[in-house]
Amino acid sequence: MRNTINGYAAKADTIYQYVWAYRKRLMPGLTFAFLRSLMLAPLPWLFRVIVDEHLAAADMLGIASVVFVFIGLLFLHYVFAVKGARAIARVMANMNMDMRSMIYHKLQFLSFGFLDQQKTGRLISKYAFDTLKVEQTLMQLLNQFLPNVLYSLMIIFLLLTMNWQLSLVLLAMLPLYGFARFYFFGKFRVRNQQARLAQEHLTGTASELITALRLVRSFGEEKQARAQLDVTSENLARSRFELISVNQSFGAFTQVSTQALSLFVIAGGAILVMNGMLTLGTLFAFMVAMPIILQPVQMFAQVSEQYFIGQEAYRSIKELLNSTYVEEWKGQQRLPNLRGDIKFENVTFSYPSKDERVIEKFNLHIRSGEHVAFVGPSGSGKSTLANLVLGLYKPTSGVIKIDDLPQERMNLRWFRRQVAIVMQESLLLSGSIRENIRFAKPDANDEEVRRAAREANAEAFINELPEGYESEVGERGVSLSGGQRQRISIARAILRNPKVLILDEATSALDYESERLIQEALERLAHGRTVITIAHRLSTIRNADRIVVLRKGRVIESGSFEELVDHGGYFKELLSAQDRPVLA
Numbered sequence: 001m002r003n004t005i006n007g008y009a010a011k012a013d014t015i016y017q018y019v020w021a022y023r024k025r026l027m028p029g030l031t032f033a034f035l036r037s038l039m040l041a042p043l044p045w046l047f048r049v050i051v052d053e054h055l056a057a058a059d060m061l062g063i064a065s066v067v068f069v070f071i072g073l074l075f076l077h078y079v080f081a082v083k084g085a086r087a088i089a090r091v092m093a094n095m096n097m098d099m100r101s102m103i104y105h106k107l108q109f110l111s112f113g114f115l116d117q118q119k120t121g122r123l124i125s126k127y128a129f130d131t132l133k134v135e136q137t138l139m140q141l142l143n144q145f146l147p148n149v150l151y152s153l154m155i156i157f158l159l160l161t162m163n164w165q166l167s168l169v170l171l172a173m174l175p176l177y178g179f180a181r182f183y184f185f186g187k188f189r190v191r192n193q194q195a196r197l198a199q200e201h202l203t204g205t206a207s208e209l210i211t212a213l214r215l216v217r218s219f220g221e222e223k224q225a226r227a228q229l230d231v232t233s234e235n236l237a238r239s240r241f242e243l244i245s246v247n248q249s250f251g252a253f254t255q256v257s258t259q260a261l262s263l264f265v266i267a268g269g270a271i272l273v274m275n276g277m278l279t280l281g282t283l284f285a286f287m288v289a290m291p292i293i294l295q296p297v298q299m300f301a302q303v304s305e306q307y308f309i310g311q312e313a314y315r316s317i318k319e320l321l322n323s324t325y326v327e328e329w330k331g332q333q334r335l336p337n338l339r340g341d342i343k344f345e346n347v348t349f350s351y352p353s354k355d356e357r358v359i360e361k362f363n364l365h366i367r368s369g370e371h372v373a374f375v376g377p378s379g380s381g382k383s384t385l386a387n388l389v390l391g392l393y394k395p396t397s398g399v400i401k402i403d404d405l406p407q408e409r410m411n412l413r414w415f416r417r418q419v420a421i422v423m424q425e426s427l428l429l430s431g432s433i434r435e436n437i438r439f440a441k442p443d444a445n446d447e448e449v450r451r452a453a454r455e456a457n458a459e460a461f462i463n464e465l466p467e468g469y470e471s472e473v474g475e476r477g478v479s480l481s482g483g484q485r486q487r488i489s490i491a492r493a494i495l496r497n498p499k500v501l502i503l504d505e506a507t508s509a510l511d512y513e514s515e516r517l518i519q520e521a522l523e524r525l526a527h528g529r530t531v532i533t534i535a536h537r538l539s540t541i542r543n544a545d546r547i548v549v550l551r552k553g554r555v556i557e558s559g560s561f562e563e564l565v566d567h568g569g570y571f572k573e574l575l576s577a578q579d580r581p582v583l584a
Helices: 002-011 015-020 023-040 043-055 060-107 120-162 164-171 174-211 213-219 222-274 280-321 382-390 412-416 433-438 446-455 459-464 482-496 512-526 561-567 570-577
Strands: 342-349 359-366 371-375 397-402 419-423 500-504 530-534 546-551 554-559
Touching: 015 023, 015 120, 015 280, 023 060, 023 120, 043 060, 043 120, 043 280, 060 120, 060 280, 120 164, 120 174, 120 280, 164 222, 174 213, 174 222, 174 280, 213 222, 222 280, 342 382, 359 382, 359 554, 371 382, 382 419, 382 500, 382 530, 419 482, 433 446, 433 482, 446 459, 446 482, 446 512, 482 512, 500 512, 546 561, 546 570, 554 561, 554 570, 561 570
Parallel strands: 371 530, 371 546, 419 500, 500 530
Antiparallel strands: 342 359, 342 397, 546 554
C-alpha cells in the first residue's frame, strides 16, 4: 500500500496535491473533524431557545433539558475531536515516514557529480527538519484550522436561517479579508522563502564547522570559524525578523477588523431588537456565534505563517525529489558467473564542476584475478579510476567493460554488491561491531561474522573488549583506534566474499604493528580475486602483479615492482622521495 501512495505523492508538486495523494487514509480523521464541528453547530440556536422560550416563561425544566442536550453535544464533540486528532496524527506520521523514505531513496540515485556540490547539512535539513515542518503544517491545517472553518460555515448557515439581514453584515466583511489575503500572502511567500534558504545555509555551515571542530581548534582559528557562522546566523535572524514583522502586521489588521465587525453586528442587532425586527434570544445567539465565526479569521495569521513555512519546506523537498542529476545507468543485465575482468577503453573523465580532465584517453586491461596497483601523485586520477569502476561517476567518453560487458548494459547496483572496498578512512556506522561487520551480508550468521573477524586479524582485540562483538563503536567508529577500525572494515569485506576488491590507501597513516596486521589480512583477502589497490605507501605493493604509474590521468609507466625499480623512471623517483629503505 505504501509503495502505491509513494508513487502518487512523489508526483505531487504542491502541498495540496501531496495531501490529496493520501485522501483515502485521511478520510476517517476528516470525517471525525466534520462530526466534531457538527456537534457544536446547534449551540447558538440552543442559547436562543433558552432566552426566547424558557427564560420568558420561567421554565426551569425547559432550561435544564437544553443544558442536558448541550452537555451531551459537548461530550460527543470531545470524543470526535480526540478520535479525529489521533486518526489524523497517525496518517501524518506515516506520511512523514513516506516522505523521508522518498528522500533517502532519491539520494541513492543522485549522481555524485551533484552530491559533491551539496553541503551535508543542507541535505540533512531537508530530510530531518523540512519533513517535520510539513507534518506540523498539515497537522495544524487539518486538525485545527479545517474543523474551525467547517464549524464557522455551519454557524453562518444557522444564523442565515435566524436573521438574514444581520447575517449579511457578517458576510459583507469577507471582501475585506479577501483583499488582506491577497496583499499579505505575497509578502508571506517571499519572506518564508528567504527564511528557508537562510536556514539551509546556516544548517549547512554549522554542520560543516561543527564536524571540523578538531581542525578549527588545532589551527587556533576559533575566531574565524565563529565569525563565519555568525554571518549566516545574522542572515537568518534578519530574514526571521522580516517574516515576523509581516506576520505581526497581518495579525494587527485581523485584530482591528474583527473587533470592528463585532461592533457592527452587535450595534446593528441592538437596533433591530429595538425596532421589533429581532428577538433578544436571536441577538444573544449572534453574540455567542461571533467568536466562533471569527476564530478562523483570528487563526488566519498564525496558520498563514505556518502554511508558508510548510509550503517552503515542501518546495525544498521537491527540489531534491525532482532533481534530474541522477545516475544515468539503465542497464539490467547480470552476469551468471562474474570473473572480475575489467577493461578501460579510451576513457576520458572530468568532474561536472571542473573543466579540467582528470582522466585522459585511458586504456587498461585488468585481468580476472590480477592484482593491479595505481600509484602517482595527488590528483593523478587514482581514486577516480576506482570510482569509475564502481559506476559512481560516468565516463565523459569511452567505455568501461566488466567481463566484456559495457557498464551501460550492466545492472550496476548488482555489480556493486559483488565488490568490496576498504578505504583509507574506515567508515563505520553507529552500532555494535557485529552489526558493522554484518553490514556487508545482512543474512550472515554469527559464525560467519567471527570467521571474517579472525581472517581480518580483528578477533583478538574484539575479544578483549568488555562486550566483545556487541561493543558499540560510536559515531563513525570513534571508540576504536584507526587500526581497529581498519580491521573491522577488512572483516566486512571478507564477509562479502567479493569478486572484485578495491583497496583505497588502506594502510596509510597507521603505526607499524597495525600496518603489519592489516597487510597480512589484506593479502589473505586478495587471494583469488581481482584487486585494485590505490597506494600511498609504495612498499605495500611489492606483491602486486602489476603497478600502473599515473600522472595527470595518463599511464606513464607499467610493470612489476622490480621492473619499475630497475627501469629507473618516475616510479623510482616516487619511491626515493618517500625515503624508505625498501631497496635493501
